[in-house]
Amino acid sequence: MLLRIDHVGIACHDLEEKIRLFQELFELEVVAREVNEEQGVKEAMLRVAGDSYIQLLEPLSPDSPVGRFLARRGEGVHHVAFGVGDVSDAMGRIAEKGVRLLDEQPRHGSMGSSIAFLHPKDVGGMLTELVQAAKRK
Numbered sequence: 001m002l003l004r005i006d007h008v009g010i011a012c013h014d015l016e017e018k019i020r021l022f023q024e025l026f027e028l029e030v031v032a033r034e035v036n037e038e039q040g041v042k043e044a045m046l047r048v049a050g051d052s053y054i055q056l057l058e059p060l061s062p063d064s065p066v067g068r069f070l071a072r073r074g075e076g077v078h079h080v081a082f083g084v085g086d087v088s089d090a091m092g093r094i095a096e097k098g099v100r101l102l103d104e105q106p107r108h109g110s111m112g113s114s115i116a117f118l119h120p121k122d123v124g125g126m127l128t129e130l131v132q133a134a135k136r137k
Contacts, residue, residue, distance in 0.1 A: 001090055006083040006131040007053035011066050012075050015042050015058035022046055022054060032111045040064025045110055051133065055110060081129035087114045090130050094118060
């Protein structure tokens with residue numbers, strides 16, 4: 001079911017500062033930037049290798065999910081995302097095993113992907129995202 005680690009999401013207060021840090025330390029390339037109003041974030045995807053990324057997330061407001069995360073825990077790893085071939089199928093298979101889904105339907109994710117989140121209490125305390133990459137042209 002899981003094809004790869006798609007990305008690790010990192011919550012930060014200042015997106016531009018963290019982009020510079022990751023570029024300087026690890027020589028990573030920014031491959032996409034996006035404002036996702038639905039999720040309340042500005043984000044940047046930095047390619048690590050192949051189809052694996054670091055996703056830097058800055059909240060658009062303090063009351064967004066990432067804003068609340070930062071207030072509670074400070075900057076750091078927010079979630080781990082796994083690539084799947086079919087996010088709807090993966091959601092169904094995982095729900096059948098008793099894991100609560102935070103999304104009833106797949107929604108828009110970074111770089112045109114379809115995503116869904118799993119309840120962290122059902123996955124060992126880790127906020128987990130399922131990612132179906134956009135079809136490449």
